[in-house]
Amino acid sequence: MTNEDNIIAELNDKIYDEATEHNEKVKDSMLVATSYLAVGSRILRSLLDERHYKQFMNQILEEDVKPLAKPLLH
Secondary structure (H helix, E strand, C coil), rough: CCCHHHHHHHHHHHHHHHHHHHHHCCCCCCHHHHHHHHHHHHHHHHHHHHHHHHHHHHHHCCCCCCCCCCCCCC
């Protein structure tokens, strides 16, 4: 595992932990998820040109994402 892989893994773990805390606080996983998605999308849109941003978003649509262990809904 490279240093960059370690940094990504640590950041993912930290953000996952923070998202879990937000889920437990607001009791609405949809609200938390859409907030994180909006922030991430704005960051990516700031970094990527239109074509690459659309390619990235299309890649997300194709991903097989595993669900959280326990989403919280109000």
